Amino acid sequence: MANHSTSHPTHVHHHFVDSDQQFDTAKLGMWVFLVNEILFFGGLFCAYIIYRAWYPELFQMAALELNTFWGAVNTVVLIGSSLTVAMAIRSAQKDQMKGLKINLLITIGLALVFMVIKGFEYAHKFELGIFPGEYYTYEGIDHPQAAIFFSIYYMLTGVHAVHVLIGIGLIYWIYLRAKKGEFSSEYYTPVEITGLYWHLVDLIWIFLFPLLYLIE
Amino acid sequence: MLTAEVKPASTGTKKTLKVKRYKPSEDPKNTYLTDEKGLWAWMTTVDHKKIGLMYLGSVTFFFLVGGILALLLRTELLTPAKTFIEADTYNQFFTLHGAIMVFFVLIPSIPAALGNFVLPMQLGAKDVAFPRLNLASFYIYVIGAIFTFIALANNGLDTGWTFYTPYSTQSSSSVIWVTIGVFILGFSSILTGTNFIATIHKLRAPGITWGKLPLNLWALYATSIIQVLATPVLAITVLLLTMERALGIGIFDPALGGDPVLFQHFFWFYSHPAVYIMAVPAFGIISEVITTFSKKHIFGYWAIALSSLAIAFIGFLVWGHHMFTSGQSAVATTVFSFLTFLVGIPTGIKVLNWVATLYKGSIEMKTPMIYVFSFLFIFSIGGFTGIMLGTLSADIHLHDTYYVVAHFHYVMMGGTLISFLAGLHYWWPKMTGKMYNEFQAKVGAALIFIGFNTTFLPQFIMGSQGMPRRYYNYIDQFTIFHQTSTIGSYILGVGFLLIAYYLAKSLKSGEKAGSNPWGSRGLEWQTTSPPDFHNFDHTPVVINGPYDYHRPMEEFQLGLANEDKDH
Numbered sequence: 183m184a185n186h187s188t189s190h191p192t193h194v195h196h197h198f199v200d201s202d203q204q205f206d207t208a209k210l211g212m213w214v215f216l217v218n219e220i221l222f223f224g225g226l227f228c229a230y231i232i233y234r235a236w237y238p239e240l241f242q243m244a245a246l247e248l249n250t251f252w253g254a255v256n257t258v259v260l261i262g263s264s265l266t267v268a269m270a271i272r273s274a275q276k277d278q279m280k281g282l283k284i285n286l287l288i289t290i291g292l293a294l295v296f297m298v299i300k301g302f303e304y305a306h307k308f309e310l311g312i313f314p315g316e317y318y319t320y321e322g323i324d325h326p327q328a329a330i331f332f333s334i335y336y337m338l339t340g341v342h343a344v345h346v347l348i349g350i351g352l353i354y355w356i357y358l359r360a361k362k363g364e365f366s367s368e369y370y371t372p373v374e375i376t377g378l379y380w381h382l383v384d385l386i387w388i389f390l391f392p393l394l395y396l397i398e
Numbered sequence: 399m400l401t402a403e404v405k406p407a408s409t410g411t412k413k414t415l416k417v418k419r420y421k422p423s424e425d426p427k428n429t430y431l432t433d434e435k436g437l438w439a440w441m442t443t444v445d446h447k448k449i450g451l452m453y454l455g456s457v458t459f460f461f462l463v464g465g466i467l468a469l470l471l472r473t474e475l476l477t478p479a480k481t482f483i484e485a486d487t488y489n490q491f492f493t494l495h496g497a498i499m500v501f502f503v504l505i506p507s508i509p510a511a512l513g514n515f516v517l518p519m520q521l522g523a524k525d526v527a528f529p530r531l532n533l534a535s536f537y538i539y540v541i542g543a544i545f546t547f548i549a550l551a552n553n554g555l556d557t558g559w560t561f562y563t564p565y566s567t568q569s570s571s572s573v574i575w576v577t578i579g580v581f582i583l584g585f586s587s588i589l590t591g592t593n594f595i596a597t598i599h600k601l602r603a604p605g606i607t608w609g610k611l612p613l614n615l616w617a618l619y620a621t622s623i624i625q626v627l628a629t630p631v632l633a634i635t636v637l638l639l640t641m642e643r644a645l646g647i648g649i650f651d652p653a654l655g656g657d658p659v660l661f662q663h664f665f666w667f668y669s670h671p672a673v674y675i676m677a678v679p680a681f682g683i684i685s686e687v688i689t690t691f692s693k694k695h696i697f698g699y700w701a702i703a704l705s706s707l708a709i710a711f712i713g714f715l716v717w718g719h720h721m722f723t724s725g726q727s728a729v730a731t732t733v734f735s736f737l738t739f740l741v742g743i744p745t746g747i748k749v750l751n752w753v754a755t756l757y758k759g760s761i762e763m764k765t766p767m768i769y770v771f772s773f774l775f776i777f778s779i780g781g782f783t784g785i786m787l788g789t790l791s792a793d794i795h796l797h798d799t800y801y802v803v804a805h806f807h808y809v810m811m812g813g814t815l816i817s818f819l820a821g822l823h824y825w826w827p828k829m830t831g832k833m834y835n836e837f838q839a840k841v842g843a844a845l846i847f848i849g850f851n852t853t854f855l856p857q858f859i860m861g862s863q864g865m866p867r868r869y870y871n872y873i874d875q876f877t878i879f880h881q882t883s884t885i886g887s888y889i890l891g892v893g894f895l896l897i898a899y900y901l902a903k904s905l906k907s908g909e910k911a912g913s914n915p916w917g918s919r920g921l922e923w924q925t926t927s928p929p930d931f932h933n934f935d936h937t938p939v940v941i942n943g944p945y946d947y948h949r950p951m952e953e954f955q956l957g958l959a960n961e962d963k964d965h
């Protein structure tokens with residue numbers, strides 16, 4: 183807190199000494215929050231591991247019902263969106279406000295594509311009677327616990343989808359702020375920490391895809 | 399003009415700073431309580447001190463609700479058969495008592511209420527890292543509470559605070575409202591933890607190195623780590639349970655091919671660490687109060703600081719000791735039993751260091767210190783009986799008896815709540831600028847101590863003789879123990895009413911406290927009582943440790959020289 187008497191730039195909140203301290207603090211906060219997210223999904227992954235260990239044959243049979251092609255497309259879409267969000271941060275660092283806005287919009291677009299594909303996948307399952315839990319009526323899988331696989335599938339992908347939706351909201355909010363000209367190479371903390379969050383959402387999908395779709 | 403060589407946390411490199419002494423005013427004009435007034439200003443404030451007080455108010459309210467339920471439960475147990483309420487009502491009452499006391503009182507009590515108030519002050523910071531998030535955490539807590547009250551008005555809840563499946567998937571009470579409430583509440587806890595970790599890392603005043611961090615902050619730091627790592631697992635557990643009831647997903651329900659023991663694993667993976675979310679901050683308060691009233695450097699600073707982290711770590715590995723009789727494998731049981739013994743070690747290290755701190759100190763028997771002695775006595779019993787429960791052969795007999803009830807009340811109420819009271823009486827003059835009546839406060843502390851032991855000591859005895867936990871009726875043999883216990887609970891009730899009375903009275907007619915009534919060296923005492931909006935009217939600079947009672951007071955009141963007033 184050395185340079186206390188130098189004037190505060192407007193984006194620095196009153197309880198920080200300078201912009202750097204504010205940036206570091208926000209970033210640390212986001213990392214801590216991401217650790218919490220990993221533990222949150224960790225619970226579901228744990229349920230997945232246990233049931234897979236108990237019923238390995240069920241997981242093989244049930245995975246065949248999932249559409250690997252669309253799953254793979256969605257993986258590419260999300261990885262692409264991670265790239266564009268990284269480019270958005272890069273643009274902010276280089277004071278390229280136009281690039282920032284365009285990259286944010288592309289990211290939102292890709293996230294929406296992901297959601298639409300996911301929606302079609304869900305709709306297809308529902309048509310077959312593959313509902314979660316006790317509403318499950320599908321007869322195509324000859325296993326007494328078939329419903330549990332899909333319960334886990336819906337929980338994992340559902341909770342992930344909620345994260346995607348929250349991400350879309352956040353990125354849109356960042357876009358609006360970018361439009362108002364709030365960011366520059368001096369101040370782009372919210373862009374950076376939203377980007378961190380988005381990378382995690384992407385990373386979780388990268389685990390979900392092979393664990394659910396690619397079981398051999 | 400003096401200079402001091404210190405490391406500012408923001409850069410981390412050594413620097414020579416110009417400092418001067420800032421003596422806090424004894425009669426402050428502008429304080430955080432006077433600068434913005436009115437309900438709306440309070441509700442929208444981002445000031446950590448006001449948010450702390452808002453938590454304090456809510457925690458007190460919930461303690462009142464939980465406490466009344468406890469007295470009703472104890473009254474019902476005056477006679478072996480029905481005394482005045484139905485068995486179903488009894489089930490609801492003990493469930494709500496447990497859930498409210500754990501989730502709404504003890505978990506937020508020290509970190510969110512007292513911690514919010516003192517953490518930035520002990521760091522010499524103006525606020526927590528994310529003040530708006532801090533306010534959001536409070537409202538998330540309130541929303542979680544509303545959900546729980548909807549359940550109350552709507553069939554109640556009778557599963558026990560542990561929500562064990564399969565009963566919780568079948569019960570006709572409002573399980574979903576409460577699980578959603580707990581889910582929401584969890585985020586409040588997670589966000590507070592996140593905020594505290596970032597604050598402790600990044601917002602320390604120049605000179606506060608890790609080795610000069612008050613032990614209260616080491617404790618809150620360890621607590622925050624547990625909050626961030628364990629609470630999300632509770633969140634996913636109650637989410638799965640919610641889905642279990644709403645959609646029948648079958649993961650925990652044996653009727654659908656699921657596994658109820660898996661639920662217990664999930665639940666205790668959070669809930670054992672959660673007992674340390676309650677206990678570790680208590681340890682922090684004890685370290686602060688015991689040094690202030692012994693006027694002596696703490697014995698074993700690093701041992702106490704690091705044992706908090708050790709407890710946080712080992713605490714994650716012992717959850718299976720709640721499941722010794724659940725049918726988990728014999729190997730798992732043995733390992734969990736061994737690890738449970740292990741967690742006693744860092745806790746024992748703390749207790750011994752506190753006692754060593756007293757040795758040759760000039761001990762002043764003020765109210766907070768009396769609570770510390772109560773704590774040392776009661777918590778030690780709680781800890782030792784925990785080790786007994788961790789012993790396999792003993793636990794098979796004692797599991798689900800009143801012995802367990804007595805054990806966790808000795809640690810949760812005797813440990814956390816009593817140190818919460820110690821902290822409340824210790825920081826009350828700082829928070830309000832007023833002194834309470836010392837004599838009445840001592841009477842209150844004595845009533846709590848006597849009432850507590852009268853209530854819970856008999857429970858150890860009847861538990862070891864086989865009185866099961868959560869029973870509405872009992873055989874005649876246990877009458878005397880239950881009646882003694884009930885009388886003790888009334889003494890406790892009177893004690894709490896007395897505390898509420900003199901604290902409320904001190905707000906109106908208490909004497910002025912002055913900036914540092916206890917002569918503490920802690921940084922939070924080197925400003926006015928109550929502090930102003932920015933906590934300090936300068937940027938504090940720290941050259942001594944927080945327990946360096948051999949150094950003169952002037953050296954604890956330093957701040958950057960030549961600073962503009964406006965910051």
Ligand code: HEM
Pocket residue numbers: 560673674676677719720721738739741742745780781783784785787788789793796797798802805806809810813
């Ligand atoms: C420090 C704060 C502590 C708190 C707040 C606490 C709280 C609790 C609670 C709430 C239960 C009851 C669980 C149930 O519903 O069955 C319990 C049981 C138990 N506690 Fe603790 N505890 C603490 C410390 C300890 C320690 C230090 C040990 C041992 C070293 C320990 C060992 C046990 C064991 C073995 C049980 C299981 C008893 C049984 O279910 O048969 N606890 N504790």
Ligand SMILES: [Cu+2]
Pocket residue numbers: 669670673716717719720
């Ligand atoms: Cu435990």
